[in-house]
Amino acid sequence: xxxxxxxxxxxxxxxxxxxxxxxxxxxxxxxxxxxxxxxxxxxxxxxxxxxxxxxxxxxxxxxxxxxxxxxxxxxxxxxxxxxxxxxxxxxxxxxxxxxxxxxxxxxxxxxxxxxxxxxxxxxxxxxxxxxxxxxxxxxxxxxxxxxxxxxxxxxxxxxxxxxxxxx
Numbered sequence: 001x002x003x004x005x006x007x008x009x010x011x012x013x014x015x016x017x018x019x020x021x022x023x024x025x026x027x028x029x030x031x032x033x034x035x036x037x038x039x040x041x042x043x044x045x046x047x048x049x050x051x052x053x054x055x056x057x058x059x060x061x062x063x064x065x066x067x068x069x070x071x072x073x074x075x076x077x078x079x080x081x082x083x084x085x086x087x088x089x090x091x092x093x094x095x096x097x098x099x100x101x102x103x104x105x106x107x108x109x110x111x112x113x114x115x116x117x118x119x120x121x122x123x124x125x126x127x128x129x130x131x132x133x134x135x136x137x138x139x140x141x142x143x144x145x146x147x148x149x150x151x152x153x154x155x156x157x158x159x160x161x162x163x164x165x166x167x
Contacts, residue, residue, distance in 0.1 A: 006070055006072065007070070007071040007072065008068050008069065008070060008071065009041070009068070009069045009071050009074075010041065010066060010067070010068060010069075010162075011039035011040060011041055011066075011067050011069060011148050011159075012039060012040055012041070012042070012043055012045075012046030012064050012065065012066055012067070013037070013038065013039045013046060013049075013064070013065045013067070014040075014045075014046035014047060014048065014049030014050030014051070014052075014053060014062065014063070014064050014167075015049070015050055015053050015062075015063055015065070016050065016053040016054040016056075016057045016059040016061065016062060016063070017059075017063060018063050018065060018164045019063070019065040019161075019164075020065065020161045020164060021161070022037045022065075022067075022150065022156050022159050022161075023037070023156070024036065024037060024150075024151070024152075024153065024156060030096055030097050030098065030099045031096060031097075031149075032093045032096055032097065032111075032113065032114050032147065032149075033092070033093070033096060033109040033111070033147065033149040033151075034096045034101075034109075034149070034151070035151065036108075036109070036149035036150055036151040037149065037150040037151075037156055037159075038147055038148075038149050039067065039147065039148045039149075039150070039159075040113070040145055040146055040147050040148065041146055041148070042145045042146065043064065045113065045115075045145040045146075046064045047062070047064055047167045048115075050062035050063055050064050050167050051167065061166055062166070062167045063164055063165065063166055063167065064164070064165045064167050065161055065163075065164045066161070066162050066163040066164070066165065067159040067160060067161055067162065068159075068160045068162050069158050069159060069160070070158065073158050074108070074158065077107035077108050077154065077155055077158075078105060078106050078107045078108075079106065079107065079108045079109070079110060080092075080104065080106045080108070080109045080110070080111075081109075081110045081111060082109075082110065082111030082112065083111070084111075084112065084140075084144075085111075085112045085118075085136060085139040085140065085144055086136060087132055087136060089111055089112065090122075090125065090132055090135060090136060090139075091132075092109075093114050093122065094122065094125065094126055097114070097122065097126060098126065106151055106152075107150070107151060107152045107154050107155040108148065108149060108150055108151060108152075108155045109148075109149045109151065110146065110147070110148050110149070111146065111147065112144035112145070112146060112147070113144055113145045113146065113147045114144075115144070115145065118139055118144065121135055121138045121139055122135065122139075
């Protein structure tokens with residue numbers, strides 16, 4: 001009888017509230033990968049999201065909720081993965097940021113974050129001042145953080161909250 005190896009991935013969610021039981025919200029802003037529960041593998045990125053969320057909502061505390069995911073179970077999901085900020089990523093992010101509903105059946109979308117430093121470049125593209133090629137050239141030198149967006153209940157169920165930190 002062998003021992004089964006379980007690979008665990010840790011992801012973080014930054015917010016102005018503790019999120020021990022992640023949920024898909026009915027109403028959401030236009031974000032990079034559309035509606036879903038946003039996480040990152042980068043703790044500093046999650047802290048930044050938490051502090052920004054607290055500042056916007058006028059709350060005193062910011063929290064990072066930490067989750068474990070059994071990587072083996074991810075293989076059963078329908079995942080769209082962007083390896084880098086390229087044309088397909090830019091088109092997908094742009095459509096979502098414009099509020100164009102992406103009728104896809106992905107359980108999860110993974111890829112780079114269009115953060116505060118990259119978003120001015122994306123806005124220039126959205127407003128028609130930059131073409132796709134110029135936009136991507138401007139984004140490539142930046143070290144973009146990652147995001148893992150859980151878009152279905154099936155995906156959310158894989159998140160196991162292990163800790164909530166005040167930041």
